[in-house]
Amino acid sequence: MAASVYQATVSAPVNIAVIKYWGKRNTELILPTNDSLSVTLDQDHLMSKTTSRADPSFQGDRLWLNGEEELIKKGGRLERCITEIRAMRKQLEDQDSSLPNLSTWGLRICSENNFPTAAGLASSASGFAALTFSLSTLFALEPAFTRSQLTRIARQGSGSACRSLMGGFVAWQSGSAEDGSDSLALEVAPREHWPELQALICVVSDAKKGTPSTAGMQRTVATSPLLQERIRSVVPKRMEDISAAIQARDFDKFAEITMADSNNFHATCLDTQPPIFYMNDTSRNIIQLVEEINRASLEAGGKRIIAYTYDAGPNAVLYHDKQHSELIIQTIRHYFPNADFDDTFNILGAGISASHRGPQGPVALPASLPKAFNGAIIPVHEPGAVGRLLHTQVGDGPRVIEHRDNGMTGLLDEQGEPIRLMRTKKE
Amino acid sequence: MAASVYQATVSAPVNIAVIKYWGKRNTELILPTNDSLSVTLDQDHLMSKTTSRADPSFQGDRLWLNGEEELIKKGGRLERCITEIRAMRKQLEDQDSSLPNLSTWGLRICSENNFPTAAGLASSASGFAALTFSLSTLFALEPAFTRSQLTRIARQGSGSACRSLMGGFVAWQSGSAEDGSDSLALEVAPREHWPELQALICVVSDAKKGTPSTAGMQRTVATSPLLQERIRSVVPKRMEDISAAIQARDFDKFAEITMADSNNFHATCLDTQPPIFYMNDTSRNIIQLVEEINRASLEAGGKRIIAYTYDAGPNAVLYHDKQHSELIIQTIRHYFPNADFDDTFNILGAGISASHRGPQGPVALPASLPKAFNGAIIPVHEPGAVGRLLHTQVGDGPRVIEHRDNGMTGLLDEQGEPIRLMRTKKE
Numbered sequence: 001m002a003a004s005v006y007q008a009t010v011s012a013p014v015n016i017a018v019i020k021y022w023g024k025r026n027t028e029l030i031l032p033t034n035d036s037l038s039v040t041l042d043q044d045h046l047m048s049k050t051t052s053r054a055d056p057s058f059q060g061d062r063l064w065l066n067g068e069e070e071l072i073k074k075g076g077r078l079e080r081c082i083t084e085i086r087a088m089r090k091q092l093e094d095q096d097s098s099l100p101n102l103s104t105w106g107l108r109i110c111s112e113n114n115f116p117t118a119a120g121l122a123s124s125a126s127g128f129a130a131l132t133f134s135l136s137t138l139f140a141l142e143p144a145f146t147r148s149q150l151t152r153i154a155r156q157g158s159g160s161a162c163r164s165l166m167g168g169f170v171a172w173q174s175g176s177a178e179d180g181s182d183s184l185a186l187e188v189a190p191r192e193h194w195p196e197l198q199a200l201i202c203v204v205s206d207a208k209k210g211t212p213s214t215a216g217m218q219r220t221v222a223t224s225p226l227l228q229e230r231i232r233s234v235v236p237k238r239m240e241d242i243s244a245a246i247q248a249r250d251f252d253k254f255a256e257i258t259m260a261d262s263n264n265f266h267a268t269c270l271d272t273q274p275p276i277f278y279m280n281d282t283s284r285n286i287i288q289l290v291e292e293i294n295r296a297s298l299e300a301g302g303k304r305i306i307a308y309t310y311d312a313g314p315n316a317v318l319y320h321d322k323q324h325s326e327l328i329i330q331t332i333r334h335y336f337p338n339a340d341f342d343d344t345f346n347i348l349g350a351g352i353s354a355s356h357r358g359p360q361g362p363v364a365l366p367a368s369l370p371k372a373f374n375g376a377i378i379p380v381h382e383p384g385a386v387g388r389l390l391h392t393q394v395g396d397g398p399r400v401i402e403h404r405d406n407g408m409t410g411l412l413d414e415q416g417e418p419i420r421l422m423r424t425k426k427e
Numbered sequence: 428m429a430a431s432v433y434q435a436t437v438s439a440p441v442n443i444a445v446i447k448y449w450g451k452r453n454t455e456l457i458l459p460t461n462d463s464l465s466v467t468l469d470q471d472h473l474m475s476k477t478t479s480r481a482d483p484s485f486q487g488d489r490l491w492l493n494g495e496e497e498l499i500k501k502g503g504r505l506e507r508c509i510t511e512i513r514a515m516r517k518q519l520e521d522q523d524s525s526l527p528n529l530s531t532w533g534l535r536i537c538s539e540n541n542f543p544t545a546a547g548l549a550s551s552a553s554g555f556a557a558l559t560f561s562l563s564t565l566f567a568l569e570p571a572f573t574r575s576q577l578t579r580i581a582r583q584g585s586g587s588a589c590r591s592l593m594g595g596f597v598a599w600q601s602g603s604a605e606d607g608s609d610s611l612a613l614e615v616a617p618r619e620h621w622p623e624l625q626a627l628i629c630v631v632s633d634a635k636k637g638t639p640s641t642a643g644m645q646r647t648v649a650t651s652p653l654l655q656e657r658i659r660s661v662v663p664k665r666m667e668d669i670s671a672a673i674q675a676r677d678f679d680k681f682a683e684i685t686m687a688d689s690n691n692f693h694a695t696c697l698d699t700q701p702p703i704f705y706m707n708d709t710s711r712n713i714i715q716l717v718e719e720i721n722r723a724s725l726e727a728g729g730k731r732i733i734a735y736t737y738d739a740g741p742n743a744v745l746y747h748d749k750q751h752s753e754l755i756i757q758t759i760r761h762y763f764p765n766a767d768f769d770d771t772f773n774i775l776g777a778g779i780s781a782s783h784r785g786p787q788g789p790v791a792l793p794a795s796l797p798k799a800f801n802g803a804i805i806p807v808h809e810p811g812a813v814g815r816l817l818h819t820q821v822g823d824g825p826r827v828i829e830h831r832d833n834g835m836t837g838l839l840d841e842q843g844e845p846i847r848l849m850r851t852k853k854e
Contacts, residue, residue, distance in 0.1 A: 207806070225656065225660065225661045225691070226653045226656055226657070226661070226691065226694055226695075226698075228656075229652065229653055229655075229656035230653070233652065234652045234653070256700075259700075259701075260700055263697050263698055263699075263700075263702045264652070264653065264698050266697055267653055267694040267695070267697040267698040268653075268694070270690050270693055270694040270697060271653075271690055271691050271694040272690075273683075273686075273687055273690075274714075274715075274718040274722075275690045275714060275718075277711050280708055281707055281708045284704050287701075287702060288701075291701040291702075295701075379634070
């Protein structure tokens with residue numbers, strides 16, 4: 001029966017913006033008020049996996065997310081993505097009658113994230129990227145349609161999802177067309193261009209839930225006088241400058257712009273009525289620590305060696321070059337004790353297991369810190385202020401795991417039901 | 428000997444800006460990058476008191492601040508103020524030979540603040556206003572020189588000091604002249620225009636010292652792209668709108684603009700490289716509480732009844748109308764237990780002494796809160812998160828306490844030495 005199975009299983013990565021997306025010019029089509037640029041993170045560590053199957057026997061479409069069925073609402077984002085991508089398949093079928101009419105069959109879609117919600121990472125970007133890519137693979141849309149054309153679909157599921165359809169360094173152009181046809185993601189540079197770039201994700205404990213970004217960004221559009229300046233002149237200049245810094249692998253410049261744009265974005269949130277706060281005192285302490293590390297490095301005649309960036313939450317993402325990863329991780333572990341730490345790259349050596357958990361006691365400041373570093377810049381925090389550290393690196397784009405085989409490596413069983421149901425609840 | 432004593436003792440008030448001053452176009456003359464507007468607070472509660480005496484027997488000038496002698500540095504701000512104001516006296520003496528030549532005599536100046544440093548209020552504004560006004564009184568500069576002309580002197584001691592030379596509602600015009608001759612303070616409305624306006628100062632505990640405002644504001648001028656938009660269009664519009672709101676005694680509008688401008692100012696601090704943080708998590712919780720009180724009031728068909736504003740520190744100043752003072756104070760005391768509280772206006776009634784101190788145990792939320800108020804908006808904090816509450820109101824301008832008498836009510840003894848030495852250390 002293998003021949004009769006039309007299925008694709010793919011994985012898609014998380015991306016973290018260095019020039020932030022905040023504000024929509026069209027909320028229906030998800031067209032942004034400004035360009036943005038992100039780094040794609042390694043799927044070996046963080047990813048969404050999605051299996052899509054088309055079968056003439058399926059009645060309508062069904063979708064499961066982390067083991068729980070999601071209703072595909074009429075006019076909702078899920079339906080919009082599925083409808084648009086079906087239309088693209090239909091075009092191919094109209095041009096080539098030998099193709100099976102997959103566009104007319106029902107779909108079964110099953111998606112899972114490999115990273116814990118505790119990571120505080122928005123899974124919608126990798127999730128909608130995986131959905132889009134699994135369907136485009138199932139429908140064999142490439143190369144007739146380009147990857148950039150596919151980003152238009154992912155964008156309508158979740159804006160930043162369009163940036164997760166490519167690896168390395170990705171720009172999302174706001175575009176100007178009313179229908180959003182020119183609001184696409186483009187690769188600025190592949191992972192291979194700058195493979196030494198790593199990211200340490202610091203999961204910051206926070207009592208209260210922040211304002212949801214979808215609601216928050218439109219409140220900023222409506223009430224912040226400073227956002228207009230950000231859109232008009234701050235971002236366009238920074239898009240140029242950071243693209244050049246990436247081409248030149250100039251970490252110092254990359255770091256300067258990344259930190260400035262994170263602060264500029266959060267400044268427009270504070271300028272919103274009522275104000276929106278995403279960073280808390282722990283987030284701010286990490287900023288002061290990072291600024292002090294760079295200050296000391298610059299004072300010693302060196303350059304910036306670390307950059308922070310914050311999305312719509314208190315978690316820090318710390319970009320750095322591989323050569324400084326031990327210095328940075330041990331410094332963070334000194335000031336923020338007992339964070340769970342996945343030692344992905346075996347930074348800590350054989351002394352500590354590859355996936356170290358729980359209390360570690362005090363960690364000394366690394367001797368490799370610049371001499372001028374002021375150790376009293378922030379206090380050593382209570383254990384758990386940073387609950388978890390995830391160490392990863394720049395990664396590639398979505399991957400095809402299997403295509404039209406018997407589905408053994410997919411997430412759906414023979415009947416097109418999820419192999420793992422209620423996975424999230426079970427674990 | 429009374430006749431031979433030339434002395435003036437005055438008091439000058441604190442002022443809290445509702446349109447913030449942040450950035451100098453000339454650091455030497457202290458010329459601001461934008462207009463600002465403040466409310467003068469009641470001297471019965473917070474003030475600086477200064478006695479100035481001129482005597483032909485004095486060798487040079489000497490000055491004491493809170494019982495400690497301050498060196499009057501060559502080219503420093505103290506010297507600049509004294510020199511400029513002497514020059515004004517000299518003009519009068521040149522025009523009227525019957526005047527004693529006070530401008531050629533030595534000076535003894537003694538100044539004290541009546542409010543604790545713990546209040547976290549910048550004393551430089553009231554201090555330089557008191558210095559300027561005591562000398563202008565000693566030299567009998569008014570009415571030959573207008574009060575606005577005197578603000579030019581105070582401004583060169585400490586920018587915002589120019590706003591403490593007038594009562595009620597005071598605008599400081601940035602002006603455009605190179606020499607600063609048109610950068611003056613003007614009265615927008617006297618205290619009597621809106622006597623019901625009160626202020627609750629919440630002194631927020633904070634571990635670390637923030638960036639000094641003098642250094643901080645110039646870093647913002649040098650590095651924040653958003654500050655230029657604030658200077659160019661945000662502030663000019665708000666100066667017009669809040670002046671109109673004050674003329675109309677429209678608290679709702681006054682509150683909306685005051686809160687927006689406080690957030691706009693702190694947004695430019697966050698947009699600075701490296702970023703400047705003045706508010707901490709407690710400050711932000713007070714903001715969320717105030718926004719919720721107003722939201723609930725608006726939802727009930729009412730208007731905004733409270734406004735927060737933050738200067739270069741974590742302390743909140745909460746403006747409100749007298750009629751809502753009990754509601755606001757009891758709500759703050761509920762969420763921030765055990766703050767020292769000077770019950771200036773006997774809000775708490777006979778039940779609690781006029782100057783209540785220390786632990787008070789839990790305080791219930793007032794029944795007068797709008798029905799829609801969400802009591803879970805912020806948690807009840809640890810005792811001491813807000814260490815002190817100061818309740819005051821809009822006040823008048825500087826007052827002459829004594830002039831050319833025998834100095835009994837002044838701060839200097841017969842010899843021109845401070846009556847209280849090292850006052851701060853003794854208490």
